[in-house]
Amino acid sequence: MLSLAGVEKRFDGGTIALADITLAVDAGDLLVLLGPSGCGKSTLLRLVAGLDRPTGGQIGWPGGAPAAGEIGYVFQEATLMPWATAAQNVALPLRLRGDRTAMAEAHKMLGRVGLADFAEARPKTLSGGMRMRVSIARALISRPKLLLMDEPFAALDEFTRHRLQDDLLHLTRELGCTTIFVTHSLYEAAYLGSRIILMTPRPGRIAEEFAGAPVQDRLEHAYMARVEALTRALRALQLAA
Amino acid sequence: MKRKRFDVLAPLLSFVAALCLWQAAVMLTHVAPYVVPGPVAILMAFADDAAGLLRALLATLSVTFAALLLAVLLGVPMACAMAANRWARAAIEPWAVILQVTPVVAIAPLIIIWIGNPFAAMVVCATVVAFFPVFSNTAAGLAATPPELLDLFRLNGASRTQEIFLLRLPASLPYFLAGLRVSGGLALVGAVVAEFVTGAGGLASGLAFRILEAGYRLQTARMFAALALLSAAGLAINAVLAWVSRKILARSV
Numbered sequence: 248m249l250s251l252a253g254v255e256k257r258f259d260g261g262t263i264a265l266a267d268i269t270l271a272v273d274a275g276d277l278l279v280l281l282g283p284s285g286c287g288k289s290t291l292l293r294l295v296a297g298l299d300r301p302t303g304g305q306i307g308w309p310g311g312a313p314a315a316g317e318i319g320y321v322f323q324e325a326t327l328m329p330w331a332t333a334a335q336n337v338a339l340p341l342r343l344r345g346d347r348t349a350m351a352e353a354h355k356m357l358g359r360v361g362l363a364d365f366a367e368a369r370p371k372t373l374s375g376g377m378r379m380r381v382s383i384a385r386a387l388i389s390r391p392k393l394l395l396m397d398e399p400f401a402a403l404d405e406f407t408r409h410r411l412q413d414d415l416l417h418l419t420r421e422l423g424c425t426t427i428f429v430t431h432s433l434y435e436a437a438y439l440g441s442r443i444i445l446m447t448p449r450p451g452r453i454a455e456e457f458a459g460a461p462v463q464d465r466l467e468h469a470y471m472a473r474v475e476a477l478t479r480a481l482r483a484l485q486l487a488a
Numbered sequence: 489m490k491r492k493r494f495d496v497l498a499p500l501l502s503f504v505a506a507l508c509l510w511q512a513a514v515m516l517t518h519v520a521p522y523v524v525p526g527p528v529a530i531l532m533a534f535a536d537d538a539a540g541l542l543r544a545l546l547a548t549l550s551v552t553f554a555a556l557l558l559a560v561l562l563g564v565p566m567a568c569a570m571a572a573n574r575w576a577r578a579a580i581e582p583w584a585v586i587l588q589v590t591p592v593v594a595i596a597p598l599i600i601i602w603i604g605n606p607f608a609a610m611v612v613c614a615t616v617v618a619f620f621p622v623f624s625n626t627a628a629g630l631a632a633t634p635p636e637l638l639d640l641f642r643l644n645g646a647s648r649t650q651e652i653f654l655l656r657l658p659a660s661l662p663y664f665l666a667g668l669r670v671s672g673g674l675a676l677v678g679a680v681v682a683e684f685v686t687g688a689g690g691l692a693s694g695l696a697f698r699i700l701e702a703g704y705r706l707q708t709a710r711m712f713a714a715l716a717l718l719s720a721a722g723l724a725i726n727a728v729l730a731w732v733s734r735k736i737l738a739r740s741v
Binding site: 298315316320324326 | 637639640641642643644645646650655661
């Protein structure tokens with residue numbers, strides 16, 4: 248559904264954030280971009296979302312470019328509107344389109360992320376994990392074709408992160424949502440990804456791709472094997488540098 | 489609870505102590521009452537013409553509130569226009585700065601020539617003083633909207649109007665309220681300055697004019713009484729606006 252060919256991003260100062268990114272994302276993928284901080288992962292998401300333009304290469308949408316609201320975006324911070332309730336925050340994408348069912352849909356979506364009882368709560372009264380759930384509900388309410396997530400769980404504790412990772416897998420499978428997920432955590436990549444793309448430090452290039460059946464359980468051997476493979480790849484990258 | 493009582497009582501006590509000290513000093517040194525009147529003399533001067541002074545206070549406050557209202561009604565839309573359009577920004581910003589740096593006392597005679605009605609002229613003078621904080625704070629708040637939320641609005645195809653009303657304005661509310669508090673104090677300053685410059689006498693004249701008048705007549709105690717009323721009015725405006733912004737922010741941020 249999305250193809251990148253030789254995509255490059257050079258900033259005004261001359262810094263090259265991304266070089267020669269060639270990649271195809273298929274419907275139903277949960278593609279994880281794994282790399283160190285500053286390797287241009289977030290920049291790549293912004294390019295895909297159309298919030299920024301590449302300085303080289305092509306971004307193509309074989310099935311047609313997404314319309315407004317067909318891309319869901321989850322930022323590292325929950326970035327909720329502090330003056331609005333959880334439900335109003337979730338309803339936002341539909342409300343911007345003048346959809347009258349916005350609030351009703353928002354309540355349903357909050358139920359799906361386990362926050363049915365917190366619809367009228369303001370963001371500041373919610374915990375970090377709950378705020379992130381609201382943010383995910385907001386991204387999913389417009390049933391996006393593509394969900395972009397920029398290190399959404401990086402600021403959460405391990406316990407909360409595990410629960411949210413499980414919930415995310417459940418939700419994306421249920422909604423059939425194609426996802427690009429950016430992280431710098433090897434373990435997160437190993438658990439979530441149907442495909443994992445390891446990136447090099449600046450300028451960000453694709454170092455290696457890992458694919459295979461999605462992991463079902465953290466105690467499964469396949470998960471450990473993936474972590475091991477990623478660790479080896481990372482070490483090889485560090486030795487080469 | 490104990491702490492709270494202390495926070496109220498301690499300043500009050502020191503204030504009363506200062507007044508007693510002042511009264512004692514005046515009585516012991518026999519200083520002429522037209523140079524430094526004691527608190528008791530000031531209180532008596534107030535009691536002498538409480539109705540007149542309160543009417544003057546009302547006149548000053550009506551100029552103050554009209555000016556504050558006008559500052560908000562002009563400042564907020566202008567800040568919005570600046571956020572929405574860079575041509576509007578280029579057109580508005582220099583004038584706002586010029587208005588801010590030019591002393592109102594120097595513009596006042598012009599305003600009085602142009603506007604015949606003394607009340608309207610005073611309101612305009614006070615508005616010139618009160619305008620800038622509410623305008624510049626709102627503009628700063630509109631510009632300080634979190635970029636991620638702006639991206640989110642863009643991704644969902646929000647119009648410029650939706651962006652202003654659903655995102656930028658609510659996000660700038662804390663900034664606006666902080667500006668409003670400053671402007672509230674300045675509107676009072678502006679009203680006093682305007683009264684000084686216009687020198688509007690008669691029944692509808694405000695506290696500042698009463699201070700001038702009492703000064704000419706060497707009624708120093710009356711001057712102090714009017715001054716105390718002005719300070720009290722300033723404190724009250726500040727307290728009310730602080731309370732209002734606390735209430736609004738507690739609900740919304």
